[in-house]
Amino acid sequence: MIISIANKDVMLKILGEVMKMNVLKIFLEPLHWPSRMNVFKMHNVYIVPYRMKLNQFIETIESCMLALASVISINPEKIRGSEWSTMLYLMSGISNRQLAYMLKTSEKTLSGRVNNLAIKLGLVGFNKALQLRAMNLFYLIYTLNKPAEKRNYFMKQQKAILESVKKWFAIV
Structure with a gap:
């Protein structure tokens, strides 16, 4: 196909x-x-x-x-949830610095998560925007391969992340 x-x-x-x-x-x-x-x-x-x-x-x-x-x-099973969630936060339009402030962590930790995810997905050597788009596509394929209940959980997780970013921007 x-x-x-x-x-x-x-x-x-x-x-x-x-x-x-x-x-x-x-x-x-x-x-x-x-x-x-x-x-x-x-x-x-x-x-x-x-x-x-x-x-x-x-x-x-x-x-x-x-x-x-x-x-x-x-192999998406080897990817930690924190790496996926960092990618989802960054795809929602928040910057590394703002996300670090929001999650009360360091920018270096977030960059490390994104770099680890890029290495696991074979996306080394590309700019960050391209890496994030590719990671998002891989994440969507990963979720499509799951049963309906898990897929609904992943969709709720994405919506929750988007809502938390919107709320954070409204406060700041």
Whole structure:
């Protein structure tokens, strides 16, 4: 199954439905994904670089199907909750300094969490904005692969983080 849709919400809804069907391999081509990135694999979802030429795209799919591709495999079970939550806070629009002040921790601790997450996800060498977008996509794929109860828990967690950031901005 190959999914290449510009709208992120629509892409994630379709991806969630496709993942329920137990498809062998899913190839995802996100819109705002750099063309120089490697191929990433999380569960049975392969994330390929954006705007590949057709023959290169077909070769990539063939090599992934035959397990010959140099794919960065991601095991989200090895990622701590604090690393995911730091990423979610930063994706909500708060800066490192503001988040450190809000959580009463140091900026160095937060940067360490983000760097550890980037290393575990194979996103070393990219700017922070790109790393956060990629981490968010990996987090969404991770949550889509969970049962409905856990998925609802993760959605509530995201909403709670967003609300706490909004409340903090209202106070400050």
